[in-house]
Amino acid sequence: MAQQAYMTETDHGGSGPERRTTRLQRLFARLTRGWRGDPRIWRRGIVLAACAGLLALVMVAHAHIPNRIGNLGSLVETFLPWVGLLIPVLFVLALVRRSATALIAVLVPSVVWLNLFGGLITDKTTSGGEFTVATHNVNAENPDPSGTARDVAAAGADVLALEELKASAVPVYEKALASAYEHHAVVGTVGLWSKYPLTDVRAVDIRLGWKRAMRATVATPDGPVAVYVAHLPSVRVKMEAGFTAHQRDRSADALGEAISREPLENVVLLGDLNGTMNDRALNAVTSQMRSTQGAVGNGFGFSWPASFPMARIDQIMVKGAEPTTSWTLPRTASDHLPIAARVKLAPASGG
Numbered sequence: 001m002a003q004q005a006y007m008t009e010t011d012h013g014g015s016g017p018e019r020r021t022t023r024l025q026r027l028f029a030r031l032t033r034g035w036r037g038d039p040r041i042w043r044r045g046i047v048l049a050a051c052a053g054l055l056a057l058v059m060v061a062h063a064h065i066p067n068r069i070g071n072l073g074s075l076v077e078t079f080l081p082w083v084g085l086l087i088p089v090l091f092v093l094a095l096v097r098r099s100a101t102a103l104i105a106v107l108v109p110s111v112v113w114l115n116l117f118g119g120l121i122t123d124k125t126t127s128g129g130e131f132t133v134a135t136h137n138v139n140a141e142n143p144d145p146s147g148t149a150r151d152v153a154a155a156g157a158d159v160l161a162l163e164e165l166k167a168s169a170v171p172v173y174e175k176a177l178a179s180a181y182e183h184h185a186v187v188g189t190v191g192l193w194s195k196y197p198l199t200d201v202r203a204v205d206i207r208l209g210w211k212r213a214m215r216a217t218v219a220t221p222d223g224p225v226a227v228y229v230a231h232l233p234s235v236r237v238k239m240e241a242g243f244t245a246h247q248r249d250r251s252a253d254a255l256g257e258a259i260s261r262e263p264l265e266n267v268v269l270l271g272d273l274n275g276t277m278n279d280r281a282l283n284a285v286t287s288q289m290r291s292t293q294g295a296v297g298n299g300f301g302f303s304w305p306a307s308f309p310m311a312r313i314d315q316i317m318v319k320g321a322e323p324t325t326s327w328t329l330p331r332t333a334s335d336h337l338p339i340a341a342r343v344k345l346a347p348a349s350g351g
Contacts, residue, residue, distance in 0.1 A: 045099025052090050052105040059083060059112045063280055071245050074235075077278040078311055081120075081300060084113040120293075120300050129324035129342040131220060135161040135270035135314060136329075136338035137231065138173075140189075145169045148332040149176035155329050155340050159218055160193040161270035163231035187214035190229045190271070196220050204228065204258050206251040213255060213271075217264065223348035225321070226264040230255055230271035248274050249281040256284025259319070266345045267319035272336065274313050289317040292326035292341040301328050303337040316341045 058065070062080060065073035076083075087109050094102035134157035138148050149172070152160060160181065162173060170186055177184065181193035185201040188211025192198065197219045204213035213230040232252055235245040252273070259267060269289060275282045277291050293301045293312050302309030309328075314336055316326065321343040329338035 041098055041100040043101075045094055045097045045102030045105075048090060048094055048097060048099060048102035049105035052102065052109055055083065055086055055090070056109040056112045059109065059116060062278070067280075071281075074245055074275070074279050074281050077280060078276050078313075080276075080278050081117050082310065084109075084117065087113060117300075129322070129344040130222070131159075131225070131321070131345055132157045132340065132342045133159045133161070133227075133268055133270060133316060134329065134338055134340035135163070135229070135272075135316060136332070137163045137272040137314060137334060137336040138165065138169075138332070139334040139336065140164045140166045140169075142166075142169070142333050144333040145172045146176045148334060149173045151332045152329060152338045153177055153180040155338070157340055158195050158220070159227060159268075159270075161227070161229040162191045162193070163189065163212075163229065163272045165189050165191050185214070185216055187211050187229075190214050190231055192216050192227060192229050192270075194218050194227075204230065204255065206230065206232065206254045206258075208233065208247070208251060212251075213258075215258070215262075220345065222345045223266065224264055225266045225268060225345060226262050228255070228259060228267070228269045228271070230269065230273065232272065232274045235274050245275075245281060252282045253284045256288065259285065260288060262319075265320040265348065268321065268343065269315065269317040269319075271315065272313060273315045276312055277315070285317065289319045290323065292316045292318065292323040292343070301326060301339060303328060303339055304335070306331050306335050306337050309337060314339050318343055320346045322346070 058076065059080065062073065062077055065076055067073040087106060090106045094106055134152060134155050136152050138145065142148055165173065165186060173191070174184065177193050181195055183196065183198045184191060184193040185198055187201070187203045190212060192214065198216045199219065201214065201216040203211045204215050206213045213228065215226060215228050218225045218227050232255070233247040235248050252275070259269065269285070273282060277286055277293060300312060302312050303314040304311055316339060323341055323343050326339065326341035329340055331337055
């Protein structure tokens with residue numbers, strides 16, 4: 001009898017995923033009960049449908065949101081992927097409201113979001129590429145610069161860029177990276193460590209009054225590569241001023257001008273740009289270079305803040321070269337995550 005009772009309970013209740021599926025089915029059936037034959041399912045939820053339409057409009061027309069008031073457009077573009085979190089909320093509300101109109105309307109922002117960001121979810125890593133680069137904002141207040149240096153060096157990148165270097169900590173990074181990188185140069189608060197010789201090292205003027213960007217030629221076995229390292233000014237969100245990014249925007253324009261004058265065919269930009277690829281304020285740079293985020297790799301590759309990454313403000317971008325894969329590195333003592341990429345260099349002209 002006990003065995004028979006057990007078998008009956010198992011047959012009706014199931015276990016594990018089967019039981020959870022049954023609960024979801026019952027919940028869905030409860031929410032949709034009475035929909036059939038109810039003419040009000042088309043009249044209810046008009047407000048929800050309007051919200052879904054507005055959400056889709058924000059994603060489609062984000063470039064037209066004005067920046068005149070608190071740089072609102074750039075603020076929205078910085079966190080644009082997260083707008084998609086509102087879609088399941090609207091879907092659940094449409095079910096609770098029993099509105100067929102709202103349910104259909106929710107499909108619109110869903111399609112728009114997938115069109116904009118669905119490609120970031122799939123793995124697009126390709127083969128090839130012998131030149132590996134990495135970049136990391138190490139944080140001026142880093143409590144363990146030596147450990148941070150060892151952590152990022154473990155990635156084995158051919159070229160490593162560091163930003164927000166505190167003058168007193170530079171010798172610590174130099175010592176910790178000496179065994180992995182024979183060549184290095186530091187300009188102001190940014191530095192470049194390389195397994196290959198560096199020449200033509202110089203500061204890049206990004207209109208700040210102090211040095212936060214540099215350029216160097218890396219003599220790789222496949223030819224020279226111009227590597228830029230930049231740390232654009234930080235942005236702030238203030239109640240009285242909105243998204244304050246004017247200084248960052250001016251520096252981005254200056255950096256874009258410098259890169260546009262670069263004579264070498266293979267160009268790599270590494271650094272903390274304090275902006276995402278969606279941010280129109282970085283157009284001077286993004287319009288002429290290709291980001292490794294989205295082009296290759298798997299996932300959004302958010303890099304900041306390290307405790308709960310919400311935006312990809314650290315960038316690896318290329319011009320001439322072809323990215324083959326990109327990834328984020330394990331967390332260090334910094335408030336940013338390091339990122340890395342592998343690229344295939346374009347053949348030298350005439351070679």
